Amino acid sequence: MAVLKIFSLYIFYSFFFYYSKGSAFTESLVSSTSPDVELLLGKIRASLQGKTENLLLSSWNSSVPLCQWRGLKWVFSNGSPLLCNDFSSPQWRNLSLSKDPSVHLLSLQLPSANLSGSLPRELGEFPMLQSLYLNINSLSGTIPLELGYSSALSDIDLGDNLLSGVLPPSIWNLCDKLVSLRINGNSLSGSIPEPALPNSTCKNLQFLDxxxxxxxxxxxxxxxxxGGLKQLDLGNNLFSGSIPVSIAGLNLEKLDLSHNNFSGILPVFGGSKFGVEVFEGNPSLCGSPLRSCTGTSGLSSGAIAGIIISLMTGAMVLASFLIGYVQNKKRKGRGESEDELEEGGDEENGGNIVSEGGEEKLILFQGGEHLTLDDVLNATGQVMEKTSYGTAYKAKLADGGTIALRLLREGSCKDRASCLPVIKLLGRIRHENLIPLRAFYEGKRGEKLLIYDHLPQRTLYDLLHESKTGQPMLNWARRHKIALGIARGLAYLHTGLDIPITHGNIRSKNVLVDEFVVARLTEFGLDKLMIPAVADEIVALAKTDGYKASRAAKNEEM
Structure with missing residues (x-):
């Protein structure tokens, strides 16, 4: 009887424990569920489907085996995949897998699934999610910042939705693994943010749309x-400004920059592999394969208006200076043959083209192919600045275009043999923070002109000495960007060329700054075009004088 009593008490307390602790029992089941499954059944499903129940998402149900959940692929913590392709596999019908904490989401693929919700920020919490394809739906709202904190995402396609707002800068946190990023066909606005790390190369990224x-x-x-980019599509947006020369260094198989507001001269892409359709819809863009840049001034509307007003008021009369050098004057003491300059041309390395007229010579480099000897001879010029190396002019071409000219002072290299190697070296230099040399002219008397694009932008000197009450022209962010641009330009001159070049005259007036606060160095390498004694004198003088700011300007420049 004692044994029976004890047994009865055991049964009683067992049932009491079972019914009184039912909630705790349920909690233990939930705790054994895969965390990824919990996310899907909780935040993810509700956010993606929006207010209307989605038939595809209804398959995400704990009463249905994981292999039958639509649009999903799974993997175990050890990296082995969940075998859902084999219908005979026991895993395909296994209901208990949803409770296995070692099961993780590998891929979420629901293109054209009639999704009408928004992107949940919890998408960044899946530890092994590699691919996210939610293209061709009606997803709205912004791209969550948390998406960039995913630990494994390599392929993202959110194209053809209704997404708005800015592209979160955290997206570049995925650079180490990112292979493709497609967010085309949405309503994203604003500029594309730079990576937090300035030297991010996204070495695995091949497709950016x-x-x-x-x-x-x-x-x-x-x-x-x-460097690994194969396809780049920025077409049909509102981008403006110039297209950097450095884009030609990418080994792109597909490119689309059409229908924006890009302006200026197109970089030269090797092999001419891109047609008109790649760049069309940019009215201010010129260069092959678009229209010729002849007749294109490259000036902003404000600069053009300023020129017109100055011409109408007669305040600035352009004086011809080249004609005075080239008409009725003969060059003496030139023993070289006229073919010598042509032999200096190297079309494969530098793209030089030689144009001749009597005793005058014109060498053209990349971006200056539209210039002719007549253009240079008949240009009218206005003095902009006199420097240690010569005089700088803004010259107007007969067709309305504008170029910048730098007439080298006496003391420049006398013989053609010593000039040409340096000229060809300078003519090959192309970097986004350096003003490129477009052509070189040598007249009958040996006068030498360096020909550049005329860019309607102010010098760093102007910006440092211009300020408005309560509104400084240069805040710290702009100063930092300008300083980095100058440093990158100098670094390229020092380490990016076969023959290093020192600038020789770093000063604020030799730094041009455009409307996007991009700094570009000019007057670099000119000491190499001078007779050694003269060059040493100029450089020594620059070292001795240094930079001496006035009392009024010191506070601005610090």
């Missing part, structure tokens, strides 16, 4: 550092 949005600002130049 941001076309058909409302993105604006200048060309995201950092993209040209993504």
């Amino acid at each position: 941001l076309g058909n949005n409302k993105l604006s600002g200048s060309f995201p130049e950092f993209i040209t550092g993504f």
